[in-house]
Amino acid sequence: MNWDTWLLVLVVASSLLPGLVIFFLREDSHRLRTLLNLAGAIFKLVLVGILIWGVFHEHVYETRWTLAPGLDLVLHADTLSVLFVTLSTVLWLVTTVYAIGYLENAAHRSRFFGFFSLCVSATVGLALAGNLFTFVIFFELLTLVTYPLVAHRGTPEAVRGARIYLTYTLGGGMLLLIGTVWLYVLAGPTAFVEGGVLSSLPAEYHPQLKMIFVLLIIGLGVKAALVPLHGWLPHAMVAPAPVSALLHAVAVVKAGAFGIVRVVYDVYGVNFTDQLGLLTGLGIAAAITIVYGSVMALFQDNLKKRLAYSTVSQVSYIALGTAILGPIGTIGGIVHLVHQGIMKITLFFAAGNYAETLGIHKVSEMNGVGRRMPATTLAFSIAALGMIGVPPVAGFVSKWYLGLGALEAGMAAWVMPVLIISSVLNAAYFLPVLYRAWFRDPGPAWPAEHIPAARLETSAALLWPPVVTAILALAAGLFASAPYSPLEWATLIAEREYGL
């Protein structure tokens, strides 16, 4: 059994197989379903641990299936894939626990967990993809598998939201496919190689390469919620909280951002992209998205919609980091992939807790919730402060590297104001929420108290995930310079990308 070849397949299979089995379970086989879920998640975690160790020691893991001459399905583990795989695995474990608690006594749980597991498999698959073709396959799979999750509740709004989601993402997927095929015609199979593979192409291809870049970015940008392709995101908020958490922190939106990072660094190469003059355009699109998302978030009373627009804004930090030439900007963008994931998932978990426990869906209903649910609200506060960029939560570290990278690349004149305006806007839409939660007195009754106050403020499966991820967010910032932190790993990625 050749580990090098089979490890990656096992990583994908560890959620795929349980998922397929769960589909056929009866609704009430609660324990077997939980067992399969958790076993798969823990097994995947162990495998990823081995993977991290291996890649750190420059071991090569690759699986290759030849589908047709010149067309290979490749799973390959490099530093960037390992970063995303680890993030996905850890957050999937936490979200599984949360989903088990959230969907207690809900309908169609087998269907839900089946597609849930398939969703993680698709995410891990695209994280480990070794060339653009494999990436696109898993990317499309992700779209198809998340559609039933968005439409899970079956209500008219849910179905409508899912349909909008599907329209946008299939449209984007089509553009992505066209771009990939065009690139294949020009340059053959494009494997992901640190530093890019396209710089060796002759100069007459450059106009075409620019067009392809735009197509690819638009295709990926739909999932990554770049303005004006972000329209599906607020509508997808009808999904249950675990789905929103996973979609917005880990799977869909991150997959889009991850794809952008891959295209710029491992297909085109960051120096070549800069040569073609495309980095500035990407940076401007990212900057507009950052400001637009934050402005729109100010006017939302629905808590999940506010968090949705916040996601639109924050994920573009990754694109912004990508657009800043130089290792420090790269580090900032890539480490924000991890930091934003952890902080955003905490916020969505907390929002789900409020909805499940007290029936709170709007910010205006959150008066005094800090006294009723202190642990959840504390987790929410830590994550919110991180979003604003308050040290020592992780968000500060990302902003620091983005700012420093922009200064180093000579782009600070417009990147710094964007960072500052975004921080101020983040403060403007998060701090009032914190004020309401901690400083106002609660009304006569909560909208719909489903879970009464007992020893713990809500059920354990709902309480521990946000607490754990909030602690992780704090630790990622506090111990940023310690070994094995996300920052150290991002630095390693940047070093290998720039050949330092």
Place this chain on the structure above:
Amino acid sequence: MNTFILLLVWLLPLALALLAGQRYAGWITVIAPLPALLAAAVVPVGSSVSLPWLLLGVELGLDNTGRVFLLFSGLLWLVASLYAAGSLANEHKAMRFRIFFLLAMAGNLGLIVAQDSVSFYLGFTLMGLAVYGLIAHPASQHARRAARRYLAWTIAGEMLLFVAIVMLAMQHGGALAFTVLQSSPPAGFVVLLLIIGFGIKLALPGLHLWLPQAYAVAPAPAVAVMSGAMIKAGLLGWLRFLPPGDAALVSWGQALLVAGVTGICFGAIAGLLQRRPRLLLGYSSISKMGVLTSGMGAALAWPDAASVIIGAVVIYAAHHALVKGALFLGLGLVERDGLHPWVLAGLVFLALALAGAPLTSGAFAKSELTASLPQGAQNLLFILATSAFATTLLMARFLFLVWKQRGSKTSPLPTESLIAWLMLVAIIAIFPFAIAEADQLMANMVPVFLGVLLSALVLLAARRLPMRATSRTHGSATGRPVLRCRHTIRDLARRGELAFVTVRATFNSWYERTQQAVAQRLIQLSRSSDVGTRWQLAGSLWLGIGGLLLTVFILSI
């Protein structure tokens, strides 16, 4: 051992904040500032702790400036904790107050021992945000507005400081330690950002707008530490980030001198016009921060004398911190239970100390400052003397206002708070005798004496010449013109005030209306399900922001 103590300085308050929900927490929190005092007493100057794995690499240490800051901050936090333990009762709200109090303490003490820019910024931000909780503690509409205004200014300052420290890191190749940052002067733009960013904390005139209302609403122990210890963090920031002794910063020093003098004058005049003692003390703080700013400016403008001037400025800061903190605590006692004789005596003494009367710490601090100034600073000396005179008037008015307010009683005086306060007053009375020389203690006699004289005259005149017309004054030859004069002045003052209030109200209502209209329109657009308007909104925002960014980009080439 030293490492441990330096870590405890900020770790203990932070840890106690987590335990603030326990029953005897009110008294346990009193031990929180003790490591700071211990560090100031025991840890040798020059010790340092390096934690490269924390955040972006943290350096802690103690130098001479840091030691003085730890001493007066630690003492003030200790007395304020004792006071708060005695005086704050209502259960869950007391817990919330304690948590924010301890977090602010951790931030304040942490930034004093910080020896690199990021940990300084961490302490500064923590302190700034925690104070919001202290100001918003009383649940009134007024407190909410004051707290919101404070927060807006603080966040603006923190954003500017973030840009400044990132640019400093860039300038020094990623290094964060102050020893490296002080090796060469910062770029001009960075100096501007640092001055404004820390100037917001120090309430420079124009950047002070958050201060009066914040001091008016927060509970007394909170205001004491805000005006005593925390406002000085701005000064410490300048001391850490702006290395004196470099010719490039001389013009910035002169700018700071101007700003400082403006602060002195503005604070004094605005303070004299106040009718509430808390606001008066707030404007007095602005005036004294002007003195500190002028001192900092002098240090930058005359680099040869810089170290001496800075030493004097730090001593002045210590004196002001303790006296102002004690004044606010005493005022808190009066607001609760009226004017007891001990409290009155203490307040009179403190008022004299702030004014710089002979035999008080004020005289000592002032003479240190004047002695340190070099030959070319004659104008500054004159202004400092005038400031002493003005402060005496200010303090006389303060005592007058307190006397007028003596009847208001809300709840009985907790003995612990009174004792803590009296201890602080005793320390303030005694410490000058321990470290000052005789001639320093006799300084400042003339301005203070003149101030006392003028105040006494005004008081007598107010008593003698009635405000209302009586049968006596109707007939007398001098009575009527004087009465008319007074009425005219009073009418003019009232009209001026009315005009100012009307203009401000009009502006505020226009601002509110426009804000509401814009918000309504945007909410309408963002919530409309009509695809057309949504595209319109997205498109116009895209064009607008894109155009703006493009302009900046083009201008920056």
